[in-house]
Amino acid sequence: MGAEPAASASPGCFTLDRGAAATPRAGLLRTPHGTVRTPAFMPVGTQGTVKGLTPADLRVAGTQIVLSNTYHLMLRPGAELIRSLGGLHRFMGWDGPILTDSGGYQILSLKDRVNVTEEGVAFRSHLDGRPENLTPERAMEIQADLGVDIAVTLDHAVLLPASPEVVRDAGERTIRWTERSLARARELDTPTALPQLHFGIVQGGGDPDFRAEMASRTAAMACDGFCLGGLSVGEAKAETWMLTRATTNALPVEKPRYLMGMGTPRDLLDGIACGIDLFDCVLPTRNARNGMAFTHEGPINIRNAVHARDPRPLDPECGCEACTEFSRAYLRHLHQAGEILAHRMLTLHNVTFYQTLMAGARVAIERDAYSDFHHAVTHRYRNRAGDDAGGETSGDPA
Numbered sequence: 001m002g003a004e005p006a007a008s009a010s011p012g013c014f015t016l017d018r019g020a021a022a023t024p025r026a027g028l029l030r031t032p033h034g035t036v037r038t039p040a041f042m043p044v045g046t047q048g049t050v051k052g053l054t055p056a057d058l059r060v061a062g063t064q065i066v067l068s069n070t071y072h073l074m075l076r077p078g079a080e081l082i083r084s085l086g087g088l089h090r091f092m093g094w095d096g097p098i099l100t101d102s103g104g105y106q107i108l109s110l111k112d113r114v115n116v117t118e119e120g121v122a123f124r125s126h127l128d129g130r131p132e133n134l135t136p137e138r139a140m141e142i143q144a145d146l147g148v149d150i151a152v153t154l155d156h157a158v159l160l161p162a163s164p165e166v167v168r169d170a171g172e173r174t175i176r177w178t179e180r181s182l183a184r185a186r187e188l189d190t191p192t193a194l195p196q197l198h199f200g201i202v203q204g205g206g207d208p209d210f211r212a213e214m215a216s217r218t219a220a221m222a223c224d225g226f227c228l229g230g231l232s233v234g235e236a237k238a239e240t241w242m243l244t245r246a247t248t249n250a251l252p253v254e255k256p257r258y259l260m261g262m263g264t265p266r267d268l269l270d271g272i273a274c275g276i277d278l279f280d281c282v283l284p285t286r287n288a289r290n291g292m293a294f295t296h297e298g299p300i301n302i303r304n305a306v307h308a309r310d311p312r313p314l315d316p317e318c319g320c321e322a323c324t325e326f327s328r329a330y331l332r333h334l335h336q337a338g339e340i341l342a343h344r345m346l347t348l349h350n351v352t353f354y355q356t357l358m359a360g361a362r363v364a365i366e367r368d369a370y371s372d373f374h375h376a377v378t379h380r381y382r383n384r385a386g387d388d389a390g391g392e393t394s395g396d397p398a
């Protein structure tokens, strides 16, 4: 069952070329700073930078859109400062699309420093303990000041396990906060006077019926797209995808869906199969700094001694600078010596790997061959993951 189309703040930002509500989809997401071919992966630029990479590096890696964090930028350097310097695009030197999350999840992660009321979220800065607050209205004001292409409404996420009453209470509050966020967003302008897209967050805990209800009710509001929140928080993967399908089936077919904060290469392919268009995850960038490289045959850890004399590239099928210029032995040496080039090259490689994977998925969907692609990639990835596949986990997006 699909929800009725709702009036949109920016009608027609998305064109679906292939697919349906809960099947692999290929689309075009039009933003003020360019069009994104979906499915797409957003590297995480928490502090207004994807750690170690320049905007030119991101482009070469195949990146179309980056994610940044409202919570971190509001605390440092502050949204007003960024607005006064022309907005986040100019500030960070990236002229492509940017999506910011609303900060709700990261504030929640502060746990004992947080107090949620109907008005908003009061918390203490992780930087200096200063009292701060974020309301649905302020979340949109900050994102308007940043001038991002896609702003996300404030939600009330809950840490699981939680009782059904707590989940429902947070879901109902999220609906009210989404309404307040959208109402305020319509009154705001950006430093570049370009219109923003506004995505609402669908919560709903571990109950598929409640997830579907939340999706339908969020879809009745003037959202340009939808974020799926509160998934991959400890539940089994089969449950994650069951809940994802319950949500995507209840969302309008013609609007984009973004699965927040996960995952592994396999997660991305499984998410695409459930009708997801957009992803973000810290894995390719954070794990790179820990020495992990994703390859077509599974993840490897460059710290392992087995790579000490290996003249081969990280991934012979990858065209990135790390793979065309350097050996595993050299990259391992750089990592062991604490050289920043190791972090930079592994990050460049991992982002390239993710973007190549998504581009391949898009081509497969266009050819109506996604199922074969999905099976071939995951079969190979699983069977040849080798001796050091450990550490491939989703989690804390900081």
Ligand SMILES: [Zn+2]
Residues within 6 Å of the ligand: 314, 315, 318, 319, 320, 321, 322, 323, 324, 348, 349, 350, 352
């Ligand atoms: Zn590479």
